[in-house]
Amino acid sequence: MGSLLLISVIKFVAYVSIVLVTVIMLVYAERRVSAFIQNRLGPNRVGPWGLFQALVDVVKLLLKEDIVPKNAYKPVHDLAPIISIAVALSTFAVIPFGNTIELFGTQVKLMIADVNVGILYLLSITSLGVYGVTLAGWSSNNKYSLLGGLRSSAQLISYELSMGLSIIGVLMVCGTLRLDQIVLHQTTYLWGWLPAWNIFLQPVAFFTFFIAAFAETNRLPFDLPEAEPELVGGYHTEYTGLKFGLFFLAEYANMFTAGAVITTLFLGGWHLPYAEYLGLSPTMLSILQVLTFCVKLVLVELFFIVVRWTIPRFRYDQLMNIGWKVMLPLTLANVLVTGAVMLLIQ
């Protein structure tokens, strides 16, 4: 028990440092890609090619005054960013970022927590993220914040439905709630050559899940909670310093996790097609698979970024219409069609 706790703490520290570095790189990538799209240079002064810009920004936020408006409800105002970051950091726990690897003579699964209901854990924890946003909006006692928080909670719960329903199709195909088993299921081949990734088996679910992931991470075209032209900063209008920074970090950490979940559920996770025929040693193969996972993740994140800077924002009624009148029936129909097709094949 004690050693388990110690290992968990070590895993957590390693994981948090990786996530923070990744998040900082993501912020940098976003600023550079957006600059490229808008024909600018972007941050290029701090460190080589401006790589340390985001890091310096964190230090800057640390040295800023923490302002709590006098009409705000301070305990909740303090609590909201903590909820956001805790939720954002703990979601990644169940994602397998590689197959097993042999360390010191034992087979170690490359995931932080090997639980048998991985997907349910993911869904439940991500839905807790609503609290951070809503409480931030309410406790600030500011009209922009309140509207941003309300809009955000309505948006998050609407798209959570489609998200949950898209996963059903994957579960029917794979027949398990364990994320490592789902990835293993995708390592087989259809007709002997096509990798059985769920993107090929469940294209509709992939599509709806991807859209829902955009909405869940509050990214453009679904960034209505912030929508600068109408709501100033949305739910974090009244936040300064690192409390604002925590929301910012949480947003990018959520994006990181969303990319990882998409990779795991639909893009074959750590599976590199045909790599098992290369005749590599098991350790080399494991390392290669972890790298594959990272590459897929980076590609998904880049896609997130490019979409953000090339597509205009929806109106709020359009957003809710897509969520309730398009995504919901589509995902339910997908469940039925998947069931029917699977019965026919059997």
Next chain:
Amino acid sequence: MLESYVPIFVMIAGGVIFGVVMVKLNEWFGPHRPNDEKLSTYESGMEPIRSARERFSVKFYMVAMLFILFDIEVVFLYPWAVSFKQLGLGGFVTMAVFIFVLFLGYFYVWRKGALEWD
């Protein structure tokens, strides 16, 4: 069995600790020079009018209620989906009837205009 959840509790606790430490660090390092203007509610430079804690559109409440209804149904689908291959045709027909009834309710809600935003 329960041991596999230890890393998860560590993750959640670690996340909370990380957040608290960050907020506290900011309080220590940041300056503290409050004044009335700085602490007033931000309203694009105008004098704040009334409080923000007033009535808001009932639409948000409706969405929350509908969400609970549909989310419970999604929860029912999970165990069914996992054991779909064992349940076979019987399981599929049962769930098809369930989803059909759900669709009836969905179209009722739609026709009643609960999904309209204006």
